[in-house]
Amino acid sequence: MNTNEILRPEPVHAVPDTGPYHRGGWLVALLSLLVTLVAVATASLVWRHHSAFVWIPVLVFGLPAFRGWWCVWKAWRDRSPLPRSHSVLAGTLGFDLSCTSCGVAATTFFLHDKVPVGGVTRLMVFFENYASRQRLVQVRILRHPGLGLAEKTKLRLHLSAGQAAVYELPLRAAPDLAPGHHLLPVVIQVNRPNGRGVRLPGARRHLGNLRRFRYAAPFEVTPLPATPEHAADTISSPLPSPAFLTLASVDEPYPRLEVLQKIIADAGER
Incomplete structure (x- = not known):
């Protein structure tokens, strides 16, 4: 899926930008x-x-x-009051983060990372904007015919100030995909469409800064289908639609962890 349309996480939170437009200090x-x-x-x-x-x-x-x-x-x-970050990725979910790009932390992995031939897995891409101004994230998922990605997938995702979100992309392992370990390259680059801003209170400090993230999400293909008696139905069944969902917003008191619980429940057992 290649689109120039800017995708906003659901539900949409129109949080205004605050903080200085240019860098000071x-x-x-x-x-x-x-x-x-x-x-x-x-x-x-x-x-x-x-x-x-x-x-x-x-x-x-x-x-x-x-x-x-x-x-x-x-x-x-500038004396604009700053909202407090929920720090979902580094705090609530406990991801080991070492760097950000333009104030945005990101990580990606498969749920589940072990999938049978013809089975369905989900590529999960997590984001959290630690800055007081909006960010525009460009995601490139490189081609992988074994997962139904015949060409490079390009996405443009919007993050409001302090927003955490997850992009969920269901993928199916092709019947002819060789069993074993595989990698799916993902490149993430962040832009500042409306100024720099400052790091929000509550956000994790002492993170390095990268121009772009380069990931190789690992997954393993097993030779046996998850349910041999329904293997043909599983391969022919339609994939769920991709989703871009809000995990936390500074205009809400608590993170929306029920979103992750639903995704895990829909993914089923390993």
């Missing part, structure tokens, strides 16, 4: 100070020898310094 202030000193020193040197060209260092160094100080001032001036 002590690091930007330090860089702005260094560039300001370089601009002053360079302009003074050029003025002594070639005063007609003094505008060059002003443009090259002065404008970036001015923009840096402007971002610092805007971030310092």
Whole structure:
């Protein structure tokens, strides 16, 4: 499934963006100070020898310094109240997270990761936006004919500030797929369509930052069907539709863990 349509998790939560649009803080202030000193020193040197060209260092160094100080001032001036993150992935579900991309944590795996020939499994892709502004997530699921993916699947998913969600993609192991261990590559990249924002209170700290996530979700195919007497019916039965579901939103007091319980119940026993 390839679509340019932006998918929003159900139910939709229209949480407004808060926090500074640009990055501020002590690091930007330090860089702005260094560039300001370089601009002053360079302009003074050029003025002594070639005063007609003094505008060059002003443009090259002065404008970036001015923009840096402007971002610092805007971030310092911002006093927007910030909602508290539920920290579902790292806290409630206990996923071992080490990095985010633009403030979004992500992980993916199969439910179940052991599937019989002709059986159905589900690719689960979890997201949580730890930032105070919305994010746009681009997901690429690479082709795997053995799972019915004849071409690369591209998705565009929307996450509101502080929102946690899961994308569920049912897949069927082809009858001719060789038993054994297999991998499904998944690439996740996050964009900031409406500014940077800040990390929400309650979100996990000290996470590294990646430009994109690259996963290889493992699964195992077993040679025996789950129910031999109904193997033909299982292979011919239609797959459930993909779903993009909200797990938590900052405008609700508690995470929606019943969503995961329903997914696990629908997936059945291993």
